[in-house]
Amino acid sequence: MTDASINTQTIQPEAGFGDYVALLKPRVMSLVVFTALVGLLAAPVGVHPMIGFASILFIAVGAGASGALNMWWDADIDAVMKRTAKRPVPAGKVEPGEALAVGVALSGFAVVMLALASNMVAAGLLAFTIFFYAVIYTMWLKRWTPQNIVIGGAAGAFPPMIGWAVATGGIGLESVLMFLLIFMWTPPHFWALALFMNADYEKAGVPMLTVTHGRRVTRNHILAYTLLLAPLAIGTGFTSIGGPVYLAVAVVLNALFLIGAVRIWRRDEATSQDDKYKVEKSFFGLSLLYLFLHFGAILAEAALRPYGLGGWG
Amino acid sequence: MSLRAEHELHRRRAGRNIGLALVLLGFIAIVFGLTVVKVTSGNPMQAFDHVSRPEIIPGAAPAQGD
The missing domain is CATH 1.20.120 (Four Helix Bundle (Hemerythrin (Met), subunit A))
Known part of the structure; x- marks a missing residue:
């Protein structure tokens, strides 16, 4: 084998850091951060700024994790739609298995860290939100019923409740x-x-x-x-x-x-x-x-x- | 044709490693910050440590000599 033969081999494109960030749907995360922050600050009980900051961050990571799971499951239909064809998995930048691994790992990480930073009610709500978005909406309802976004919308509606729970410990x-x-x-x-x-x-x-x-x-x-x-x-x-x-x-x-x-x-x-x-x-x-x-x-x-x-x- | 020492792939891999390093450093900072806040927020920190400590049982009579 010569140098020339090595250079002619096709090298699989490796994902950059930004591709993994894109997997977490940063635009959705920004909405989650905003609504969760409002829920946290509107609550009648104050929290220490450090606990508030860390909690919002872990809520955002949890939301990002569910986004990665959504991209793993929906890669086939994302590839067909113009709006979503450039997402990391259908674009071939990130392997579907990697998206699944990132999604599962970050979900567990976010829930455990939120429980440690704030309380079990907030962590339980975050776990339920991730389950609701990834399993109930993405895997079940989205391809089955035209009411998909009505019920799936609940997943996007939980963040202010989680923010409120971080401060008050309840609903x-x-x-x-x-x-x-x-x-x-x-x-x-x-x-x-x-x-x-x-x-x-x-x-x-x-x-x-x-x-x-x-x-x-x-x-x-x-x-x-x-x-x-x-x-x-x-x-x-x-x-x-x-x-x-x-x-x-x-x-x-x-x-x-x-x-x-x-x-x-x-x-x-x-x-x-x-x-x-x-x-x-x-x-x-x-x-x-x-x-x-x-x-x-x-x-x-x-x-x-x-x-x-x-x-x- | 010579092998290039630097390839676009190396640059991308370096970017990924630096990104991950920054994320891990950020995580360390957050855990440290949370620990400081939790420790200094005034909650009782004492617990049973293989030995019975009657003084931390709510409502228990103080031990003799206290």
């Missing part, structure tokens, strides 16, 4: 309301996306509501969930985590969200195609702002409380 009405806010927000958010990204889901054979029941039914569902979400979001303003700031933000945002949902409901497919889903896309953009500002307002109430300004006095 309260307010933490359940924060859970419900994300839980009820998820369907209109994702179905608006599905209305203008339908081709991707159809190609991958994922039973999104738009694929199984058509766009008319999806539009009806978006309106129904938005109607249920509005009283819940505004009602939260009258609990201990709410206050005048939150209430003002919630009333304005829910009015805008309702107007958007009604506009989507009144449109037919031909109109949407004519303007390239302009209304659906702006509703999707608004939905991102909706969640961010609701939790931002809860955070503002918590930040104002030490100065006697937050909450209802």
Whole structure:
């Protein structure tokens, strides 16, 4: 064998550090960090900053671990969809087995460390969230029912409850309301996306509501969930985590969200195609702002409380 | 044709090793910080250590000579 023959051999591409980070879905992690932090800071009991910081970090690692498990299981459909084809596993940068190993190892690590840093309730909720996202949603519901994102949305709704549990060691009405806010927000958010990204889901054979029941039914569902979400979001303003700031933000945002949902409901497919889903896309953009500002307002109430300004006095 | 000492693969592997080193150092710092906070937060730290210690049983009478 000569030097030349060695150099002609194909070297398997090795993953860089960034590819392993991408496996943890950093954008989803950032949302988890934000909502868990709001849950932690809105709680009536304070925690030491170091314990709070470490707990949020372990919650984020747990969320990342469930993302890695999701990428391991869904590599086949991720490869088909344009939006997900560049993820590390379908792109061939990370082996599926590695994604599984990273997911399982980090899940155990995150749960044990959160138990040590804070308490067993928070750690138990994190373990349940990882199980719910990886097994109930990814492995079971996603490819089986068009209600996949309704029930799967629960996984994304747990972080503020975990943050609350880190501070209080339990579950309260307010933490359940924060859970419900994300839980009820998820369907209109994702179905608006599905209305203008339908081709991707159809190609991958994922039973999104738009694929199984058509766009008319999806539009009806978006309106129904938005109607249920509005009283819940505004009602939260009258609990201990709410206050005048939150209430003002919630009333304005829910009015805008309702107007958007009604506009989507009144449109037919031909109109949407004519303007390239302009209304659906702006509703999707608004939905991102909706969640961010609701939790931002809860955070503002918590930040104002030490100065006697937050909450209802 | 000569073998190159440095390959793109080496650079990527070095990046991965440095990344992992930083993660491990960060983890050490966090565990250290948590330990300091837990130890100094005032919770009772004494426990049974193979020997009965009546003084740490809640409600137990103080030992003679105390």
